[in-house]
Amino acid sequence: MGVGDLADYPWDAVAPYAARARAHPDGIVDLSVGSPVDPTPPVIADALAHATDAHAYPQTIGTPALREAIVDWYARRRGVPALGTQNVLPTIGSKELVALLPLLLGLGPGDVVAHPRAAYPTYEVGAKLVGATPVAADDPAEWPAGTKLVWINSPGNPDGRVLDAAALRTAAERAREVGAVLASDECYAELGWDAPWDAEPIPSVLDPRVSAGELRGLLSVYSLSKQSNLAGYRAAFVAGDPDLVARLLTARKHLGLMLPAPVQAAMAAALADDAHVEAQKALYRRRRDVLKPAIETAGFRIDRSEAGLYLWATEGRDAWESLGRLADLGILAGPGHFYGTHFPEHVRFSLTATDERIDAAAARLRHA
Numbered sequence: 001m002g003v004g005d006l007a008d009y010p011w012d013a014v015a016p017y018a019a020r021a022r023a024h025p026d027g028i029v030d031l032s033v034g035s036p037v038d039p040t041p042p043v044i045a046d047a048l049a050h051a052t053d054a055h056a057y058p059q060t061i062g063t064p065a066l067r068e069a070i071v072d073w074y075a076r077r078r079g080v081p082a083l084g085t086q087n088v089l090p091t092i093g094s095k096e097l098v099a100l101l102p103l104l105l106g107l108g109p110g111d112v113v114a115h116p117r118a119a120y121p122t123y124e125v126g127a128k129l130v131g132a133t134p135v136a137a138d139d140p141a142e143w144p145a146g147t148k149l150v151w152i153n154s155p156g157n158p159d160g161r162v163l164d165a166a167a168l169r170t171a172a173e174r175a176r177e178v179g180a181v182l183a184s185d186e187c188y189a190e191l192g193w194d195a196p197w198d199a200e201p202i203p204s205v206l207d208p209r210v211s212a213g214e215l216r217g218l219l220s221v222y223s224l225s226k227q228s229n230l231a232g233y234r235a236a237f238v239a240g241d242p243d244l245v246a247r248l249l250t251a252r253k254h255l256g257l258m259l260p261a262p263v264q265a266a267m268a269a270a271l272a273d274d275a276h277v278e279a280q281k282a283l284y285r286r287r288r289d290v291l292k293p294a295i296e297t298a299g300f301r302i303d304r305s306e307a308g309l310y311l312w313a314t315e316g317r318d319a320w321e322s323l324g325r326l327a328d329l330g331i332l333a334g335p336g337h338f339y340g341t342h343f344p345e346h347v348r349f350s351l352t353a354t355d356e357r358i359d360a361a362a363a364r365l366r367h368a
Contacts, residue, residue, distance in 0.1 A: 010121065010338045017327040024330025029361040031291075032332045034157070034309045034350045036229040038283060041276035044228060047269035054261035060253045062090040062237075066264045069271040070237050077274070078189065080206040080220075082213065086242045089249055090259045090267065093234035094187055094223040098151070099126045101183060104251045105244075107132045107148050114143045115151040117342045118159040118312070120185070123151045124340075136340055140174035147180045155188040155202060155307035158339050158348040162197055162307045165209040172210055176217055181244065187223040187236075190277055191284060194306035202307060206240055215241045226309055227277045228270040235259070235267045284309065287351045287358045294362035295349060303346070311349040322347050329364040 014032060021028040061067070067085040074080040074088075091097045099122050102113055113127035117136045127134040127149075137143055143150060152171055154163040163171070168184070175182035184205035192202050203210065206220045219240040225231035238248065252258070259267075270276075292311055296302060300313040300322075315322055319335035326333050326347070336346030353361070 014323070014332065014335070017323045018332050020324070020327035021330050021332045024328075026330060026360060026364075028330055028332060029353060029357045029364075030332045031349045031351075031353055031361065032334045034226070034352050036225065036231050036352055037354055038229050038280065040229050040233075041270070041273070041279075043273050043276060044230065044266045044270045048233075048262045048266040051262040051265035056261075058258045058261040058264060060258040061249055062088070062259065063261070063264050063268070066090060066268045066271075069268040070239065073271040074204070074206065074220075074239060077201070078186075078204045078207070078220075079201055080204055080208070080239075082208070083206070083239060084242075087215070087245060088237055088239045089245050089252075090264060091221075091236045091238055092257060092259055093225070093231075094185070094221050094236040095122055096234075096257070097221060097236065097238055098122045098185065099129065100257075102126045102130045102132055102149055104248050105149060105181060110146065111149075112144055112147040113149045113151070114147050114180070116153050116156060116161075116340075118156060118161075118336075118339050118346075119151075120153060120157045121338060121340075136342065140171050143174060143178055143180065145178055147175075147178045150175050150180045150182050151185060152182065152205070153185040155186075155191065155197075156304070157185075157188065157308060158310050158334065158336070158346075159303065159312040159343075160188075160193075160305035160308040160310055162192070162202055165203045165207055168203060168205050168207070168210040172205065172218060181217050181219065181241075183219040183221060185221050187221070188226060188308040189222070190227040191281060191309060192307040193285065193288060197307050217241055217244070219244060224267060224270050227280060229280065230266070230270065233263050233266060235263055235270070237267075283355075284351050287353070287355065290358050290362050291349065291351065294365040298365040298368045300347075309351050311351070312346055313349060314343075314346045316345060319344055319347050325368075329361075329368060331361050331364060 109131040115123035223236040334348040336343035
C-alpha cells in the first residue's frame with residue numbers, strides 16, 4: 001500500500017455540518033479539532049526570535065541544549081530521572097512520528113500494529129502505509145503473536161482515558177512477551193482533571209514503576225502543541241530505549257527529518273518554564289468546568305474524559321445525528337466514527353476554543 005491508496009481525509013465529511021453551524025445567528029463554535037487558540041507564551045516566542053540567524057543545517061539529533069532540556073523535563077515533570085541525551089530525539093511534531101514509526105522500524109506485510117479501540121486515526125494510517133495489519137485492542141492479552149508495534153495513548157485521544165502505572169507495567173510486560181516495541185503517546189499528560197490525576201502526575205511508560213529501570217523496547221512520545229500552544233511550531237520528541245532512538249536517528253538522517261534550529265531553541269525555552277504550562281492548564285480547566293455540565297444538561301453522557309483536551313460524549317444515537325443536532329445549535333464537534341468502528345454513537349468536544357466561544361456553546365446547550 002502507498003500514500004495514494006489512503007482513504008480520503010476524514011474531516012472533509014464534516015464540512016456540511018460546519019456550514020450548518022456557521023449559519024447560526026451568533027456564529028459557529030468550533031469544538032471539532034484540538035487546535036490551540038491561545039497565544040504562544042512570550043518566553044517561547046522570544047527564544048524563537050533570538051535564534052533566527054539559522055544559516056547552517058540543523059542537526060537531526062537536536063542541539064545539546066534541547067536534548068538536555070528534554071532529559072531535565074522528564075526528570076522534573078514526568079518522574080523519569082535516569083535518562084541521558086542518548087535516550088531522546090526531537091521530531092517535527094508528533095503526528096509525523098506516529099505515521100512514520102512503522103516505516104522507520106522496518107515493519108511491513110505480515111506484521112501487526114496494535115492500537116487502542118478509541119484511537120487517533122494516524123496509528124492505523126501508519127500501519128497501512130507499510131502494509132502491516134492494524135489491530136484495535138485495549139487489553140494487552142488480545143495483542144496477537146506477530147505484533148511488532150503497540151501504540152498506547154494515555155491520556156487518550158479522543159476518550160481521555162488514563163493508564164495508571166500498573167496498567168502501563170502490564171502493557172510493557174505483554175509487549176516484551178510478544179516481541180513488540182511499545183510506543184506510548186503521552187501528548188496530553190499535563191492535562192489531568194479528575195482524581196487522582198488532578199493532584200498527581202500522569203505516569204509515563206518510562207516511569208521506573210513501569211520500566212523497573214529497563215527501557216528496552218519502550219518509547220515515550222510527547223508534543224508541546226497542547227501544553228505550550230506550539231502546534232504551529234511542530235515541536236515534539238521521542239524518548240526511551242537508546243538502541244531504538246539510535247535506529248530512528250539513522251533513518252531520520254537519511255530522510256532529512258530535522259527540526260528547524262529556531263524551533264529547537266524555542267522548545268528548550270518551553271521545556272525549562274513550568275509557569276506557562278500551569279497558566280494554560282488553568283484556562284483549559286475553566287473551559288472544561290463550563291462546558292461539561294452544559295453538555296450533560298443537553299442530554300449527553302460523558303464517558304472517561306478524566307484527562308486530556310476533550311470530552312467524549314454520547315446521547316445514544318448515531319454520531320452523525322448528534323452532529324446534526326449540534327450543528328443546528330451552531331456547534332461543531334467530531335464524530336466517533338473517525339476514531340475507529342467501536343464508538344459510532346460518541347462525539348468528541350474539544351476544549352480549544354476561546355472563553356467567549358465556550359460560554360456561547362454552554363448557553364446554547366443549556367437552552368437546547
